[in-house]
Amino acid sequence: MSPAASSKKRVGILGATGTVGQRFILLLAAHPHFDIAVLGASAASAGKTYAQATTGRWKQVHPIPAHVADMPVGDCDVKRFMDCDVVFSGLDSGPAAEYEHVFREAELRVFSNAKNYRQDPLCPLIVPLVNTQHLEMVAHQRKTLGLKRGFIVTNANCSTTGLVVPLKALEAKFGPLDMVLVSTMQAISGAGYPGVSAFDVHDNVVPYISGEEEKIEMEAAKILGSISAESAFVDNALRVSAHCNRVPVIDGHTECASVRFARRPAPSVEEVVQAMEQYRCEAQELACHSAPERAIIVHKEVDRPQPRLDRDAQNGAGVNVGRIRKCPVFDIKFVVLSNNVMIGAATSSVMNAEVALAKGYLD
Amino acid sequence: MSPAASSKKRVGILGATGTVGQRFILLLAAHPHFDIAVLGASAASAGKTYAQATTGRWKQVHPIPAHVADMPVGDCDVKRFMDCDVVFSGLDSGPAAEYEHVFREAELRVFSNAKNYRQDPLCPLIVPLVNTQHLEMVAHQRKTLGLKRGFIVTNANCSTTGLVVPLKALEAKFGPLDMVLVSTMQAISGAGYPGVSAFDVHDNVVPYISGEEEKIEMEAAKILGSISAESAFVDNALRVSAHCNRVPVIDGHTECASVRFARRPAPSVEEVVQAMEQYRCEAQELACHSAPERAIIVHKEVDRPQPRLDRDAQNGAGVNVGRIRKCPVFDIKFVVLSNNVMIGAATSSVMNAEVALAKGYLD
Amino acid sequence: MSPAASSKKRVGILGATGTVGQRFILLLAAHPHFDIAVLGASAASAGKTYAQATTGRWKQVHPIPAHVADMPVGDCDVKRFMDCDVVFSGLDSGPAAEYEHVFREAELRVFSNAKNYRQDPLCPLIVPLVNTQHLEMVAHQRKTLGLKRGFIVTNANCSTTGLVVPLKALEAKFGPLDMVLVSTMQAISGAGYPGVSAFDVHDNVVPYISGEEEKIEMEAAKILGSISAESAFVDNALRVSAHCNRVPVIDGHTECASVRFARRPAPSVEEVVQAMEQYRCEAQELACHSAPERAIIVHKEVDRPQPRLDRDAQNGAGVNVGRIRKCPVFDIKFVVLSNNVMIGAATSSVMNAEVALAKGYLD
């Protein structure tokens, strides 16, 4: 541990050995503000070192950071985490339902990747490149539940995350959107490990991902919605329709979107390109460690973005948009590419926590 | 050659050694009404047997039919084809521009796979499961050009072909559609051979296929349009917007469509399912050899159709539809899967010719 | 059920709903000598129809045969199978250990796909294109165990099966081989369903398959070995070394083999080609229903066989060999391609049973 570690926030990780948990490890191992302090996983892993607990299941291109490899892994008992300043949860919805609310009740701050609390009217659903202003809902959440320090903040489903960044850029500049039709081509890694059977997705498209279309349709409206003076969520009239597909790509969700603006006449293609290129979010303004230089990289080549070539740009922390053109049915259509395991999962939680730290929510 | 061969129509094949040409060979080698008589290819192949001309380039799962292997291949000089009753052209647009009109002027009947004449107001653009009634345009074409027997009939682009079959089933039952938004995930084989570089499509999605979106948008309107008493084409108000993507799948185009009916209220999901299941086309009524038993197979499983599992149903001659459900933005959304190298190419030409034969256009 | 069904042998299938079981269904649904009578699966499937029990898990290109879809599925209690003439087992090694010996003790004839009895000195390990003569070991097995009718016959591991066919063709013509070095590239379907995680095999090679190398090394020696006058197995001096790899191919195992003959000088490339082309097995001589026309298809093209293009030749019942050439270290090297789900699994069991039937073992 570095000498400066004492001034860093102590971090606990729930589900530390799973797919999302492994990404948390890599993102936080050398983080300037967070220090990995406590690792929680299933009972089967408890008592092992992190390296032992992930033997045969560490599926990252980078090796386990040396100082984490020997850290002890325990279970998810909240007592082990009581002196953590922040808890990142990579738990699936089953265990998340069991543990996350317990952590909140123990006055811990939980950044969750599970779907459980995304539609909860008390919990902000935050895509860090879009709506960190919704952190204000934490006040409402604490007040309603009688908490002083604890909260749950969720991040969005991976396929929602990529989509709402350009949508936000458009709404920020041109006012509300009426309708969005999106078709996704989602990567294998989005399903975790072991996740998708190779027998199902090899040389194939699976035009169905359980619950995914509903998530996009509901989450997009919440993320792009507004909050009242009392920090409660206010409904959003935006209508979204999603077609979700699994395709044989390892990382990177590609989404084809057609949008219709409320404003008539609609902005031109050139205006839309400019709005996306100029879009900046609060995480950038606050100079957060994980914030990308550009929230949206707008590609001019006719056949980009592509998952294999563009998913690792900016370490997967921004999104890529291309093929911005007129839509013969709606106003504008374009392609979005986002890294589902980075900005679509762990990176979102970390960036949300960085914004929360900068705004005093972790004091 | 079988004894009955004398009563079969003599067939010429242009571009016989290419990807589409190879499919023509397989489809026609044992056809009850057509007999392969003349093979035309590029000058490089002229003078070889078919087996020699396709050495290292025969990329079919089935071997070359024995009696075709030894047939001579010549060039595409129209003189070689003068006693053909039908000419199937698998030429790309470049050579198609050079040869097909010459064949028509020589009073030959040409069934073309190229894009050149698809938007020609004189040429019918026919998907055999949809609009074989447009063969009536042949009369107008012959009259305008002063021909007695010759004509060009085109079939549609592979991605258009799959889409328009369910659209036609809907319009036949519920009246005109207003708007269609479709996103395609197209197979590698759609680009011919060598076609797509593995370097481009492996572990990737390429969200662009040159000219493809415009083809779908324009062809769908023409195919679903009507013809006047004088057999000329009449405009169609349908608006279509397409997003086209190449995905790592060998055969089978998957398309996600959302549709809006002119009729209010729109039909229910159940009515749409029934309309698709009951839809029948003229090729079926005429009991054409290549017509599928069902124009549309409607899948009830939540995750079908899928290209690897469903592309070979009915030898690829019908289309597969699934996931018929309400669209939160339009009325109905669903998934279409069609075999791009069968109904999307050679099978379409052959079925078009079978209908033309049954209706007397080849006499 | 057809009128002739009464003269057919009554067949039971263990593990009927699994990957191998599904292939048994397709192979036996219209078989001239066998009639599907009893279906056994896990307790979870008992009481359902076959269609219900395989909902969401039927992963075949062909639909469930209509008369099988409505058949009841039960558990694997031997009482349900007492009037079966033959039992095909697609059980994995766990349940196979529990059930197969019970069936044999009940005087049933079991054709097993599991590894459990392959190295049992009483059980013949038979690749139907190679060593059906080893059925004679059934007499020894029955005598040793005090049985009148029952037996267990096993077929080989999928990667062994493809390899030993050309090895047998060589030994039949040129006498014993000394050494064989083989490197395999095995298909996804070889691991069953869900089997391999897409996350593991996509854009990847996994150079390890648990237990596979040992299976090839031991099974090849047994299959190519001989039996004594008392029908007991006699040891074989052949040394085999295998490298086994999983590659992103859906069906079809490709194997690169280098062989050294005991005989000096070794046969020439031309002699080896001829030996493979002329090789015939007992299943062919007996005109068994599933026997391929050619045990080995020898490819002359420089880049064949290939799994995608050649795995379905002869309905996957033979093997493909190509690139027969001199080896700078051993004598000869070549490539073998076999369909792991056909001749490498269910087709082998069925063909073994056909030979057994023809030779009177099922009377």
Add this chain to the structure above:
Amino acid sequence: MSPAASSKKRVGILGATGTVGQRFILLLAAHPHFDIAVLGASAASAGKTYAQATTGRWKQVHPIPAHVADMPVGDCDVKRFMDCDVVFSGLDSGPAAEYEHVFREAELRVFSNAKNYRQDPLCPLIVPLVNTQHLEMVAHQRKTLGLKRGFIVTNANCSTTGLVVPLKALEAKFGPLDMVLVSTMQAISGAGYPGVSAFDVHDNVVPYISGEEEKIEMEAAKILGSISAESAFVDNALRVSAHCNRVPVIDGHTECASVRFARRPAPSVEEVVQAMEQYRCEAQELACHSAPERAIIVHKEVDRPQPRLDRDAQNGAGVNVGRIRKCPVFDIKFVVLSNNVMIGAATSSVMNAEVALAKGYLD
């Protein structure tokens, strides 16, 4: 250009816009000792900026380095390169035959990736992790050709490069090897761009790569051979047999090798593991910029190395070995994984040049 640039060696790149050329750009854009000075490509690119010349063909995950994007690209006329200290050639064998000897005759130092001079007795064939000592052949080459400064040094074929590193580690410790049998599973990128058709390699294995097996068999012997006191090459008795396959993997060649030592008894598995782990090469001793920390990473997990997980370790500059175990036919078998576009191509040339620089060959 940085102030220190004046002390760097001026570098010319031939074939700068191609697949290997693009890697040279990325490797050299921020190199401490080399400075990109002149870019040569085909006549079609001459007169464009580098960004213009690679529009639609820049297929790297990293963008074009900013200061290179605007550099002018010219043709390969030697006059443009006369003040270069080093010339890296990414030319294919056709243009390499035309240009490389001209550059040498003009007293330029050429590091070639083409096959043309690999078997030339005057040219060293160098894998930088193996035989940089062969740079001594440069003296013999210059003397024979009457040159003062010019030379051609070649690097090896990508599939040879990975293999010979562990072979060298073994010979360095245990003396000569007698026999090596290797089977490769080579990546798509090894064929350049557009290279392999997706239609050929998707869901497939192509068990043939033109000329590749001969290259491995001949190059391995030359690289592992020795040179005489007069710096001429001395023959090597090692016998190598290779099976080469193309598999659907984007980057990273996997090779399964079985080896037999001359020494009896052969070393144990443990001794072999230790020899590979401890192996160090001259580029490491000289602390060359591109030299990996470890020449060989020995994996202990039972299923590693794998191309997707291990190809980018050490930026692709070392090789990965795993599954070291006894071979039932030879002595030892193992798996090698190397990054074919890094150490297998551009990185090799650059590291060879770094060693040459350190040893005074570029003065």
